[in-house]
Amino acid sequence: MARLIPPFFPEGAAPGEQSVYRKLSEDETTDDWIVLHSLNIAKHVRNPEGEADFVVIAPNLGILVIEVKSHEYFTFRDGLWVLGKQKPTTRGPFKQASEAMYSIQKDLRKKKIDLRSIPMLSAAWFTATRARTMLRPTNEWSDWQVLDSEDLKNDPIGALRRTFAGGIAHLDATFNGYSYGGVGPAKATAERIAMLLRPNFEFGVVAADVRSTREDQLVHFVEEQFLALDAMADNQSVLFTGPAGAGKTLLALEAARRELTLGRRGRLICFNKLLGRRLAIDIKDPALSVGTLHSQLLALTGLKVPAGNSQLFWSTELPERAIEVLLELDEPPADFLIIDEVQDLLTESYLDVFELLVKGGLTGGRVLMFGDFERQAIYDDGRGHELLKTRMPSMPSHRLTMNCRNLPRIGFSVNFFSGLTPGYQKFRRDDDGANPVLLKYVRGQDQSALLRQAVEALRNESFDLTEIVVLSPLADGSVANTTTDFWLKSVLVQADGGTIKKGKIRYASIHAFKGLEAPAVIVTDLDRLNVPNFESVLYVGLTRATDRLYGVIEEGTGRAEMGGNR
Incomplete structure (x- = not known):
């Protein structure tokens, strides 16, 4: 299937966009396609900024910018568009798509991408109406630029291929021999184009002040963090390592959000009590249990912290009781397990608990771990990392090296x-x-x-x-x-x-x-x-x-x- 970025549709996305996204995510014939959703365009040709609903980057076909309209009725009369209950406008969906396309084209050229053999196309997808039969021919758009509800229902990928073919034929008619010898982009170029475009729109939310008093500041991911997001999507389990400030907690939060959008239930676990409280404020969802391992085990077992608060209780008695409770369940309670500060939680007893918390266990379940094994394992005797390798010998590791926090x-x-x-x-x-x-x-x-x-x-x-x-x-x-x-x-x-x-x-x-x-x-x-x-x-x-x-x-x-x- 196509690689969709981000690998979920954001909350509040229009129903038509969700339908298109879902169809693209289900198709198995587009393995080499990359599809960007909700691409923010910082330097728009017409407005201070803009957005493209979808950008399809298809090797050997071209780049297609799609404007999606979910309205159940529309009119086009005397050069004016009326979409649903919106006010009349001369700037219809085809013009929106075209402007977004030219903005992206201008940006890519500035970034030294050779577009001479790469078709840059635009189209409008009317997901709730039979627009292909309703829209009369005009010199303001071509029939190959129209996709509709029948396309969405019957063969959405075939409709996109039809659009690419129509666009290439149009370029051949305009520039004689345009497609002679084939068109791009090559697969490597497609990957590079996606990497150049996506930092402009994909971001994570952190509750932290970066020289401001705002609690929720948007911090753009850097390229190696995009690769980490890809590693999350490509592997069932991953260990993410890196020094303090490399963005591990930000990625753990983003991983949790992505799992939740897929309809899964899970746990986001950390070691530090203050961090656990902060995470619980940052992400609230009934399908996600958030907090320290100890707080989650207390909730699971119903135990009370004994007087004296002995280390033996936390390291031995509490996990042993949690294991007893988990063994009594019909199945593990979590579809996924995300562990931040994992360097401080690597003991035999805690790993036994993790094994029973997630469906499939540590070796077969959806497990994402984030840790700093440089000097931040101040509670570890140095053997935790080796113990983890023993328990999960096939788990891939992804290292983060960029300092995203400190000046x-x-x-x-x-x-x-x-x-x-x-x-x-x-x-x-x-x-x-x-x-x-x-x-x-x-x-x-x-x-x-x-x-x-x-x-x-x-x-x-x-x-x-x-x-x-x-x-x-x-x-x-x-x-x-x-x-x-x-x-x-x-x-x-x-x-x-x-x-x-x-x-x-x-x-x-x-x-x-x-x-x-x-x-x-x-x-x-x-x-x-x-x-x-x-x-x-x-x-x-x-x-x-x-x-x-x-x-x-x-x-x-x-x-x-x-x-x-x-």
């Missing part, structure tokens, strides 16, 4: 201070010239003055207090938690993963804030003597900052880090 100077600081090898090399975001700042303190000294200095510097740069997060490798003993500074005490609130309170600065431990990010981060209490696994914890803390980073570091630790004496 380059923050990324390079992470390379240096955490000893990341080979470290970040590619960044999606452009450098703005601002270096991370280190503020040194003497061991035992109150860091409140330095913390306030960092906050005031960020406020002078117009950062809102809600954009600032204070992190520490410590929990109860952090400077944010123990400060005696009256003003800091009045604005600091512990991060809870929920709505950010206006006029407040969030603080948390680095461990608790794993998987999350903020525009400006101040990392305090950086003292190697007080922090086990210092480089890994430092790596997690520093990579939370998207735009500005301050470190409040013990002077001896600072000298060791700067001098490389780790």
